[in-house]
Amino acid sequence: MVFQVHLDNFEGPLDLLLHLIKKNKMDICSIAISRVTDEYLAAIDEMKNLNLEIVGEFLVMAATLIHIKSRMLLPDLKEGEESEEEEADPGEDLVLRLKEYEFFKKAAETLGNCSLLGRDMFVNPVKHPEDPVDDEWDFSDVGLFELMRVCRELWGKCDEEAFHQVAVETLSVSQRIEEICLLLAVKEIVEVTQLFPERPSPYQIIVTFLAILELVRVRRISFMQKVQFGPIEIVRIT
Amino acid sequence: MDTTELTAVVEALIFASEKPLKLGQIAALIDLGVPRAAEIVGRIQKKFGKSPSHGFFLAEVADGFQFRTRPELAFWIKKLQKARPLRLSSAALEILAIIAYRQPLTRASVEQIRGVDCGGTLKNLLEKKLIRIAGKKEAPGRPLLYATTDVFLEVFGLRNLEELPDLKQIDQLFSEK
Numbered sequence: 001m002v003f004q005v006h007l008d009n010f011e012g013p014l015d016l017l018l019h020l021i022k023k024n025k026m027d028i029c030s031i032a033i034s035r036v037t038d039e040y041l042a043a044i045d046e047m048k049n050l051n052l053e054i055v056g057e058f059l060v061m062a063a064t065l066i067h068i069k070s071r072m073l074l075p076d077l078k079e080g081e082e083s084e085e086e087e088a089d090p091g092e093d094l095v096l097r098l099k100e101y102e103f104f105k106k107a108a109e110t111l112g113n114c115s116l117l118g119r120d121m122f123v124n125p126v127k128h129p130e131d132p133v134d135d136e137w138d139f140s141d142v143g144l145f146e147l148m149r150v151c152r153e154l155w156g157k158c159d160e161e162a163f164h165q166v167a168v169e170t171l172s173v174s175q176r177i178e179e180i181c182l183l184l185a186v187k188e189i190v191e192v193t194q195l196f197p198e199r200p201s202p203y204q205i206i207v208t209f210l211a212i213l214e215l216v217r218v219r220r221i222s223f224m225q226k227v228q229f230g231p232i233e234i235v236r237i238t
Numbered sequence: 239m240d241t242t243e244l245t246a247v248v249e250a251l252i253f254a255s256e257k258p259l260k261l262g263q264i265a266a267l268i269d270l271g272v273p274r275a276a277e278i279v280g281r282i283q284k285k286f287g288k289s290p291s292h293g294f295f296l297a298e299v300a301d302g303f304q305f306r307t308r309p310e311l312a313f314w315i316k317k318l319q320k321a322r323p324l325r326l327s328s329a330a331l332e333i334l335a336i337i338a339y340r341q342p343l344t345r346a347s348v349e350q351i352r353g354v355d356c357g358g359t360l361k362n363l364l365e366k367k368l369i370r371i372a373g374k375k376e377a378p379g380r381p382l383l384y385a386t387t388d389v390f391l392e393v394f395g396l397r398n399l400e401e402l403p404d405l406k407q408i409d410q411l412f413s414e415k
Contacts, residue, residue: 011329012354057354100351107339108331110403115309117393118324121297122307122315124253144371145364228367 013061014101016043021098028098030091034072037065064090146225150192150232154205157198171204176211184221184236192223192232241278244268245285248278258302258392279303300391301398324393329359334368334390338402342372342383360384368393 010016018028020039026032044062068091115121183190195208212234215221221234239247251267252259265275279296286296288308297306307315316323326334333356336348348356363369372385386399396402 011332012352014353061353097351097353101353104332104335104339104351107335107403108328111335111338111394112326112328112331114394116324116326117299117306117395120309120312121395122312122319123304229365 013058014098015105016040016058017061017065018098018102018105028095028102030068030072030089030095033065033091033094033098034069037069040065064094068094146232147223149229151205151209154193154196154200155202157196158200158202158205171207173207173210173214176207177215180208180211180215180234181220184234189233189235192234195234241281244270244278245281248275249282252282252296252303253305255304258297258299258304260302263302297395298397299395300388304392327359329356330363333359333363334386337369337384338386338390338399341385344375344377344381344383346381348384 010019017033017036017040020036020043021028021032024032024036024039026035041062044058047058071089071091117123180195183195192212195212196204200208212221215234216223219237222237223232224235225232247268248264251264261272261275261279264279265272268275268278282303283296283298286292286294286305288295292308293311294305294307297304312323329352332352333348336351337343340347345356345360348360360369364371367387367389369384369390370387372383374380375383390396391398
């Protein structure tokens with residue numbers, strides 16, 4: 001039997017299962033799920049034939065389906081076996097998940113059909129040619145995510161040899177705060193990366209970051225960024 | 239300034255603004271109250287509605303106002319612009335839908351609903367600034383919570399989150415098909 005599946009169209013096991021149920025023109029219910037189990041397993045075999053790496057999620061779903069089917073085939077052992085009753089029915093559970101997933105799939109399609117900015121609608125690309133330093137800065141855009149990116153980049157530069165140093169590093173956060181303040185007394189704007197040496201030690205990164213965050217907290221400095229993914233700069237608040 | 243002049247000023251302000259201009263901002267810029275600003279904007283909205291005789295219209299998005307080209311004309315704009323147009327995969331749209339309706343929620347919750355790993359797409363959406371980290375959940379491991387941003391509203395042309403198509407509407411839409 002040739003079983004044709006367009007694998008790249010499936011976002012995951014739930015998507016595949018939903019597709020099989022819809023293809024057989026069934027409603028989402030336990031019976032429908034157990035009926036398409038064979039087709040689901042055939043789809044997984046197909047993936048194997050194509051030498052695709054089958055993601056764990058697909059296998060977990062296969063196991064769940066077999067579990068549901070076996071429960072349906074076995075005689076009802078409800079009498080006397082209380083523990084069995086307490087266990088949630090995996091079929092019902094899956095029905096709920098499928099329904100929820102179906103809803104979001106529809107919602108996603110509805111969203112995708114909206115007229116999107118940058119795809120269907122465009123705005124006048126306003127450019128301000130003046131010197132950006134004189135512009136009013138927008139501080140709000142530097143979020144946690146951006147800061148984490150800088151931290152990660154610095155971590156990449158981190159000199160691993162530094163782990164072998166035996167001497168105790170005496171740099172403290174308050175000391176670092178003073179140094180940064182001194183630097184900012186001379187220069188109003190400093191790029192965050194300039195506060196670190198070429199190959200900083202993990203200790204230096206941590207202490208300096210704590211110092212920066214503390215200065216932001218007490219509103220001595222603020223962050224700014226000219227372009228997305230551009231350098232993050234700190235500026236003295238006067 | 240009389241109403242005609244004010245209308246021209248507000249029109250220019252919206253045209254030259256980089257981001258959708260909010261009523262409050264307009265009111266502050268023209269030094270008048272919000273009701274007056276709303277009245278002026280209403281005039282501009284009438285003037286620049288989605289009409290087949292105009293190339294652009296005044297859109298109300300993310301609690302603000304912005305001139306946008308009509309969706310029907312996208313083909314021509316793409317000929318003009320060399321930049322790649324915005325593309326969102328079906329995975330990205332699914333994740334956005336889940337976050338939009340259930341925010342704030344953790345990556346684990348998103349993955350529970352989709353039944354598949356979402357790490358890569360979430361990162362991508364964060365970089366596009368369509369979603370943001372909204373804090374940490376008070377639960378073991380303090381996982382990050384995700385929520386949608388103003389950029390999301392702007393891109394999808396929504397005034398606010400309440401404007402998301404509601405559950406019944408979506409069901410209706412699909413039963414009509």
